[in-house]
Amino acid sequence: MKAAVDKKTTSYCHLFLSALAGQVAVADQQPPPPPTITPFTSAGPSTPHPQHPANTVISAPDLTNHPRGNSYEASDLPPTVTRSALPAPIATEPQERGQVLGRRRRASDDLSDTQDLDSQNTEAGPSTHQHKSKRRRGDDSNMLASSDGTSAPNGTSSYTNGKSNQRATTSANGTQKAGLATNGASKSIMSDMYLGHDREEVTRILIQALSDMGYHTAAESVGRDSGFELESPTVASFRTAILDGAWGDAEGLLLGATAPAERTSQNGNGLVLAQGADRNMMCFWIRQQKFLEFLEQQQTSQALSVLRTELSPLNQDQGKLHFLSSLLMCDSPDDIKAKAEWDGAHGRSRDVLLSELSRCISPSVMLPEHRLAVLLQQVKRNQINMCLYHSNAESPSLYADHLCDRRRFPTENIIDIDDHQGEVWQVVFSHDGTKLASCGSEKGVIIWAVPSFKILHTLGEREHRAGVGNVSFSWDDSMIVTCCQDKHARVWDLQTGHLLQDISSFEEPVSSCVWAPDNRSFLVGSLDKSRSLWQWDLEGEKVFDWANNHRVEDLSLSSDGRWLVAMDDRNHIHVYNFLMRQWEYEIELHCRLTSISISKDSRHLLVNLQKDQAQLFDLFSREVVQYYTGHTGGEYMIRSALGGANESFVLSGSEDGSIYVWHKAGAQNVVKLKAHHPRCNSVSWSPTNPCLFASCGDDGKVKIWSNSEGRQIHLDALRQSQESVGGDSNGYGEQHMGDE
Numbered sequence: 001m002k003a004a005v006d007k008k009t010t011s012y013c014h015l016f017l018s019a020l021a022g023q024v025a026v027a028d029q030q031p032p033p034p035p036t037i038t039p040f041t042s043a044g045p046s047t048p049h050p051q052h053p054a055n056t057v058i059s060a061p062d063l064t065n066h067p068r069g070n071s072y073e074a075s076d077l078p079p080t081v082t083r084s085a086l087p088a089p090i091a092t093e094p095q096e097r098g099q100v101l102g103r104r105r106r107a108s109d110d111l112s113d114t115q116d117l118d119s120q121n122t123e124a125g126p127s128t129h130q131h132k133s134k135r136r137r138g139d140d141s142n143m144l145a146s147s148d149g150t151s152a153p154n155g156t157s158s159y160t161n162g163k164s165n166q167r168a169t170t171s172a173n174g175t176q177k178a179g180l181a182t183n184g185a186s187k188s189i190m191s192d193m194y195l196g197h198d199r200e201e202v203t204r205i206l207i208q209a210l211s212d213m214g215y216h217t218a219a220e221s222v223g224r225d226s227g228f229e230l231e232s233p234t235v236a237s238f239r240t241a242i243l244d245g246a247w248g249d250a251e252g253l254l255l256g257a258t259a260p261a262e263r264t265s266q267n268g269n270g271l272v273l274a275q276g277a278d279r280n281m282m283c284f285w286i287r288q289q290k291f292l293e294f295l296e297q298q299q300t301s302q303a304l305s306v307l308r309t310e311l312s313p314l315n316q317d318q319g320k321l322h323f324l325s326s327l328l329m330c331d332s333p334d335d336i337k338a339k340a341e342w343d344g345a346h347g348r349s350r351d352v353l354l355s356e357l358s359r360c361i362s363p364s365v366m367l368p369e370h371r372l373a374v375l376l377q378q379v380k381r382n383q384i385n386m387c388l389y390h391s392n393a394e395s396p397s398l399y400a401d402h403l404c405d406r407r408r409f410p411t412e413n414i415i416d417i418d419d420h421q422g423e424v425w426q427v428v429f430s431h432d433g434t435k436l437a438s439c440g441s442e443k444g445v446i447i448w449a450v451p452s453f454k455i456l457h458t459l460g461e462r463e464h465r466a467g468v469g470n471v472s473f474s475w476d477d478s479m480i481v482t483c484c485q486d487k488h489a490r491v492w493d494l495q496t497g498h499l500l501q502d503i504s505s506f507e508e509p510v511s512s513c514v515w516a517p518d519n520r521s522f523l524v525g526s527l528d529k530s531r532s533l534w535q536w537d538l539e540g541e542k543v544f545d546w547a548n549n550h551r552v553e554d555l556s557l558s559s560d561g562r563w564l565v566a567m568d569d570r571n572h573i574h575v576y577n578f579l580m581r582q583w584e585y586e587i588e589l590h591c592r593l594t595s596i597s598i599s600k601d602s603r604h605l606l607v608n609l610q611k612d613q614a615q616l617f618d619l620f621s622r623e624v625v626q627y628y629t630g631h632t633g634g635e636y637m638i639r640s641a642l643g644g645a646n647e648s649f650v651l652s653g654s655e656d657g658s659i660y661v662w663h664k665a666g667a668q669n670v671v672k673l674k675a676h677h678p679r680c681n682s683v684s685w686s687p688t689n690p691c692l693f694a695s696c697g698d699d700g701k702v703k704i705w706s707n708s709e710g711r712q713i714h715l716d717a718l719r720q721s722q723e724s725v726g727g728d729s730n731g732y733g734e735q736h737m738g739d740e
Contacts, residue, residue: 009121121551123465125603141230203228210373211353234270235366242354245291245345257361270365277360284316291324293345296333304328341579385665390648393690407707410691411671414711415453415704419446424696425469426639426682430477433688435494437480439468445482447494450686452717453704457497463490470554472513472522481522483510491538501540504529514557516562517580525552533566545579548574553637554595558602563619565595565605573607575619585622589615595639600647600687608640609633614652616664626667628652631660635677643685643693651693653680659695659705675703 094179194202203226210219211230223229231239236251241250257279273279287310294303307324330336332342343349358366368374376398383402384390389409396402420439431437435456436448443464447457459482460468466485473480479500482490489510491501508527513521521537524547533546533555550568557564557578564578573587573596592610599606604625605617609634616626631638631654639654642664649670650662657680659673676697685693692706704714 002150011464040534087224089606096185097568107681133694161387169535200228204230204367205375207691208367208370212370212373220707231366232270238271238366240616241355242286242357243350245290245293245350247286248288251283254279272362272365274360274362280314280358281316282357284311284314284320285353285356287311287314288324292327292336292340292342292349295327295330295336296344298333300328384646384648385663387648388663388668388670390645391690393645408691409710410693410706410710411672411673412705412707412711413673413675414706417448417453417702417704420444420700420702422467423698424681424702425467425637427694427696428471428473428682428684429686430473431475431687431696432477433686435473435477436684436694436702437471437473438694438696439471439482440696440700441467443467445471445480446635447480447497448564448702449721451692451714452721453714454718454721456493457492459492459497460484460490460499463499463502464488466509469509470512472515474515474519474522475517476519478519481513481515481524483524484512485509487526487528489513489536491522500582501536501538503536503540505534505542508551511551511553512555514555516557517559517561521565523555523557525555525709527551527553527569531679546576546581546583548583550574553593556596556598556605558598558619559600560602563598563602563605565596565598565619567593567607573605587617587622592633594633594637598642602643606640606642606650608638610635614640614650614662616650628660628667630662630669630672631658636679638679639680639682641683641685643687643690645690650683651683651685651699653683653695655679657697659683673705676701 004390012262049312066420190199192199198242203222205228206224206229208266209221210216212223217284219230238250238253240246241253253269253271257273258269258271259273259277259279287306291303291306294300294306307321307328311324312321327340330339336342337344355369358368363371379398380396380402383396387402387404389404389406391404391408391410392402416447416464418441420438420440424438424440426440427436427438429450432497434450436450436453437445438448439445443466445459445468446455447459448454449456459480464482464484464486465488468482468484471480472483473494478494480492480494482492484490487504487506489503489506490499491500491503493500503524506526506528507530510524510526512525513522516535519533521543523533523535526532526534529549529551532550532552533545533548539545548566550570550572551564552566554567555565555568562579564576566574566576568574569592571589571591571593573589573593575584575586576582577584589607589609593607594610595608597606598604598619605619607617608613608614610633612629614628614631615624616628617623618625619722628650631652638653638655640650643649648664650664652660653675653730654660655678656675657674657678659675659680661670661673662668663670675695676699678698680695680697681695683695689706689710691710692704695703695705706714
């Protein structure tokens with residue numbers, strides 16, 4: 001039975017190691033991709049987040065809450081409940097080769113080599129900074145006699161800095177032989193490297209991954225056979241102390257940790273801080289958790305003592321301390337959790353704290369969480385970024401390199417719709433991808449069913465007294481707001497087409513609207529400077545006045561409910577913390593802006609400019625991370641958008657009537673499509689179908705773009721809809737098959 005388990009375990013190891021080496025090699029050759037956003041713990045009131053539509057657009061879903069390692073990465077955010085003051089990012093530098101990467105167990109026969117090992121470390125010079133590895137005596141039954149031609153995995157070996165030059169007794173397929181069989185070649189000495197990668201690093205990552213997946217016996221077997229430990233007893237004790245709330249033990253271990261500059265010190269406890277880690281900040285995080293848990297238990301006096309005698313002396317940001325002090329006034333534990341956006345001692349708060357603390361500890365002693373999954377995620381992202389025509393909504397397989405068929409990319413004009421009688425200024429898909437709204441210079445707003453593109457409703461033909469420049473679907477797609485040049489904002493029920501609310505408190509045209517994540521209120525932007533950004537509920541009552549003094553031409557709200565961004569008529573972008581209802585910063589671009597939109601991951605802001613350029617900003621770092629050029633601007637609103645699988649593309653209308661599509665990561669111009677005349681005003685990519693987008697222009701047309709498969713899907717849906725109404729063509733609009 002044991003032999004069968006060993007065979008299966010060895011087979012697992014070979015499969016995982018081969019996959020890791022082959023895939024990471026691809027990742028190393030490519031620049032890192034855009035990340036998903038780091039979760040922000042706001043100090044503001046809790047606002048329910050909208051549910052994302054059930055779709056498969058995210059081809060390579062994040063497997064961790066805090067992804068790292070990419071060219072767009074901004075300052076990491078700590079697990080604080082503070083307002084806007086954030087700690088400086090902790091830079092993690094590559095480990096020197098001399099630094100120990102984990103702990104290795106050795107059998108008693110290895111003890112005779114200790115003096116030689118120490119002399120080798122001394123001769124290596126002070127720059128190596130090597131630590132002595134801990135050893136564990138093996139059972140006599142696991143040792144081979146000196147006359148045996150091979151050594152057991154924990155037997156006698158030449159040992160240097162945690163690396164093993166031992167003879168192996170296990171073949172790649174689990175069969176025990178005299179040597180290590182690999183693809184038919186046999187070598188008697190195990191190298192410190194595995195296909196160009198450090199064997200110890202790969203082994204420790206493999207042990208962690210097997211444990212993450214629940215293969216604990218296999219993980220123990222790999223550790224036993226290799227002699228490597230995932231982490232030292234000190235690190236395990238630190239982990240346990242945080243998760244058990246033993247704050248004194250955790251601080252004691254942290255205070256005894258070794259700083260990177262002290263690696264050669266013999267006084268350390270085995271815990272090594274990462275380069276640039278702030279020990280005081282880490283202590284602050286621990287004591288902050290302690291403070292919050294006392295408050296949750298309604299032990300106010302103990303919480304106040306922690307605030308005064310433990311948190312204040314650390315001299316951290318005073319804004320954080322003031323906010324923590326304000327929590328003392330909360331009436332109940334639920335009020336504390338809501339205000340601090342913290343889920344309590346029995347939630348995930350301790351896990352989040354441990355995750356953030358682990359980023360400040362050297363990975364040589366404490367591996368980052370789910371390291372193999374993160375590496376494989378980076379491989380998938382890099383392969384997607386290499387795929388110029390990425391259109392596959394499924395997660396790429398690890399078995400083969402990813403490449404999409406160019407013919408699936410949506411470059412075919414499959415439908416022309418002529419139902420509008422004037423210019424069409426905007427098209428936008430609903431969040432679930434089942435509806436498309438279009439509006440323009442005429443009074444009516446048309447709602448189309450997708451993919452048949454049957455007319456569901458024509459809204460406001462009697463109510464609107466001028467053109468409609470902007471529409472916005474609620475997060476649950478049950479309602480829509482229309483922003484009209486007649487100085488009204490109107491809310492409509494999309495099930496019935498009935499008017500729910502008419503807001504007429506403006507002296508200038510209403511320009512834009514976004515919905516709050518709770519679907520019970522919305523924000524309206526206006527050219528009226530005295531009422532430029534107001535929040536309203538469904539009863540037509542004003543909820544909040546954002547009290548700015550600029551005309552708002554466009555709005556965008558992030559899907560996580562944190563960022564509210566307003567575009568004014570003076571070349572400025574105004575960024576707010578929506579949860580805190582606070583202005584955070586502004587960006588001046590020295591050029592007229594024509595549209596703004598926030599990415600689904602709530603990290604990036606796409607800005608379209610009049611000067612023939614679009615820019616992608618990182619909302620956290622406040623820096624431009626990419627430029628897109630080629631299209632032309634003008635005196636009117638030209639809208640751009642993010643879309644495609646993984647939002648891998650940027651597309652924009654243009655003054656010359658064309659549609660421009662760029663790859664988001666590399667800014668390559670993927671395709672230019674002749675679309676409208678004289679100009680293309682707006683584009684919108686389906687959030688659920690990576691091979692479908694819409695455009696509109698001054699020619700009064702709405703055009704649908706897909707591929708041959710999308711054309712057939714439309715025809716099938718249209719045929720089914722017509723059959724369901726007995727062949728009556730009413731309600732289907734003036735549709736023409738494009739490019740036929």
